[in-house]
Amino acid sequence: MEMCRRTASINMNNRINLDLNESISRNGSIIDDDSGCISDNVFDRKVIINENDQTIKVKKHTIQTEMDDHHDYDDIIEKYFSFIFAFYRKNIIWFYLLYFTCYNVFFAFAIHRTWHKTGGYCSGVKLLTILTACAYTRMLYCYLLKPHILIPLGKCWEAGEFCRLSPSIRMGLKIGSWCITLLMIASFLFYNAWSNKRRYYSMIGYAAFVFIGYTFSKHRKAIKWNQILWGLTLQVTFGILVLQTRIGKLVLNCFSEKINKFLQFTNAGTALVFGHIATGILQGPTGNITINLGNNETLVGQIMDLPMPIQSSIFAFSSMPVVLFFSFFVSILYYYGIMQSIVQQLGWLLQSTIGTTACESISASGNIFLGMTESPLLVRPFLSMMTKSELHAVLTGGFATIAGSVMAAYISFGISSSYLLSASVMAAPSALAMSKLLYPETEVTRTSADNIQMEKRLVGNIVANLIAFVSFLAFMDSLIGWLGDMVELPNLSFQLIMSRLFFPVALMLGIEWKDAEKVASLIGLKMVINEFVAYQELSKLITNEAISKRSETIATFALCSFANISSIGIQVGGLSAMAPARRSDLAQLAVRAMITGTMASFMTACVAGMFA
Known part of the structure; x- marks a missing residue:
């Protein structure tokens, strides 16, 4: 049915331009009349306009009502959650007791069901038992021992005989206790190093660094040796605990x-987002395939998921x-x-x-x-x-x-x-x-x-820095090699210079003689470039088994x-x-x-x- 388009201008309270695109009946309803055109009767148009005004008003009222209902709904939700949070805060102790009870019920059930099935204490319910014991010990200390026992004992100690001793006697007791402690640690270290004489080099190097620090101290007379001894003792004690016991x-x-x-x-995330460029595993296509050979002949086959060689993953997408x-x-x-x-x-x-x-x-x-x-x-x-x-x-x-x-x-x-x-x-x-x-x-x-x-x-700028520093290292190697060729030193490089410069430091750390040059080169890279590049080079040495296990351990600590x-x-x-x-x-x-x-x-x- 043909559609007639006509524009009418009617002066009511304001002049309104109407662009009529549909067939409208004499009573204002939308119809398809026989002619497909809109009546020319002005009254009809006024009716249409009035009814359209009513429609607009109704729509506006409906939208406003919906908005009011939406705001009321938000207010109800806000009041509901406010009530819940207020109730939770008011009864927080009871909720904590509920959590505590539920956890202990679960913990007891887990011990009953899987304790005998768990091998070591680094997995399963046995690991959970250790973590739970640590948590309960901390709770016992914070809520019982510290406020009710340790703090009162500390006040009694301060008011006791020790605090009334003269400063010289107290200082003598501190010095004596430190001497005994250091003597015990030194005796253990010397006894432990007897089976591997290279450990003595590390001990001498440790003492040498302390002496160097004292020599170049800004204010030697102001040094508080109690702080120095405590810090070094904590370091050595932790080393004994994690590396020796x-x-x-x-x-x-x-x-x-x-x-x-x-x-x-x-x-899991890198494999989903980056695929084989992160995992290094490229999966081939699978499914049926049809090849048209011409002359109405086709070849039907199936592509199998054949194993493909694993490639090296891209650093930026894997690490x-x-x-x-x-x-x-x-x-x-x-x-x-x-x-x-x-x-x-x-x-x-x-x-x-x-x-x-x-x-x-x-x-x-x-x-x-x-x-x-x-x-x-x-x-x-x-x-x-x-x-x-x-x-x-x-x-x-x-x-x-x-x-x-x-x-x-x-x-x-x-x-x-x-x-x-x-x-x-x-x-x-x-x-x-x-x-x-x-x-x-x-x-x-x-x-x-x-x-x-x-x-x-x-x-998040590690990749950019790594690109810049590795590129700069390649440039330095090329430049130094170019200068070395002029004086008949064809193997001269930046890493070679660093290995010679930090060779004594590597020996002070206790590195074996055969690995000292390689580790010294790593230390030089770390000092001049950064530790990121140095650890990459160390990773290559470890992969190729180019250094001993002892040298690997010391180098890992030195570069950290x-x-x-x-x-x-x-x-x-x-x-x-x-x-x-x-x-x-x-x-x-x-x-x-x-x-x-x-x-x-x-x-x-x-x-x-x-x-x-």
Whole structure:
């Protein structure tokens, strides 16, 4: 049916232009009349307009009603959830008791059903039992021992006979206790090294780094040896526990196994998103196929899923997603306050033993998990009022450790997760001790408060930096090789120069003579380029079995830090943005802090060499 198009202009209260595209009847209803055209009667048009106005008003009223109903619905939901949250907060103790009861019922049932089926204590219900015992011990300490026993005993101790002793007698008792402790540790180390004389080299190197630190100390007369001894003792004690004792090795290996398994869950995401470029496994097509041969002849066959050779996965799509996954997990821990609690507890331990301020201790403990620019965010409100010694400690802690997300990438290279984890933990007290040795406190601190606020930050530029540094390394090798050819040194390269320069350092760490040049080259790469490139080269040496197991262990510990030339700019830039008024102080302290962080990581490697 033909459609007629006509425009009518009608003056009512306002002039309205109508573009009529449909057939409308005399009573205003939409119809298809015989002619397919619209009546010319003005009355009909007024009726149409009035009815259209009514339709518009009805529609507007309907929309407004729906909006009001929607707002009412939102109000009901908001009131409903507000009531639930208020009820939950009011009865929080009963809910905690409910959670506690449900968990213990589940725990008891799990022990009854699967205890005899579980092999070791690193899996299943036996691992859950250990974790539950640790949680209950912490609850017992926080809610019973500390408030009702330890604090009253501490007050009685302060009011007792010991505090009334003269300062000289108290100092003598402290010195005597330290002498006995150090004598016991030294005796154990010498006895342990008797079976492997290379361990003595690590012990001598450890003492040499302490002597070098004392020689180049900023204020030797202001050194508080109690802080130095506590930091170094904690480092060596932890090394003994995790590298020498059987239970320590079991705990560390179990923890490392769980970390490796946790990071392997990244493969599920990378395989889905990137496919064979992340996994290296290329799947061929399957199904039926029909080939037209011409002359009405066809060939029908089937493509089989034949095994294809596994290719090397692309680094950016296999290793880097591990960093993203671990950073995502850390962000979740931050959101629920778990990471804050862990860092603050470790900071309390360092503060209670070493005697450093809360800011120094929390920043050092945060470096175990966070990067050198993320950890200072934990104490950001206090950076502007820190003394130079405290700023030096914050900088040193960042240089002496690595971030947890980057550690995940190194684990994906094939580097031992247990060694990386041990190095990060051992470096924290060592960094504080060496920082206080090279730059002792001479000012009055204003940052002894404990109310440190936590913040977070995510960095994702590893791939870009790696491309730039590897390219720069290739350029340096080419340039030095070109210069070497002019003086008839055809094998001269950047790595060769580094291996000669850091050869004595490798020997001080306790590296075997046959591997010292290779490890020295790795140390040089780490110092001049970064640890990422150095760990890649170490991964190749491990894969090709080019160095011994002892050299691999010491090298893993020695490279586990951000102490390199390029990190100086990153540290100064990051902290200057947080405390612009301290920019000049940070620039002045950065190089000394980088050297101090390097010495702290080398001392951690020496501890590993004492037991490797």
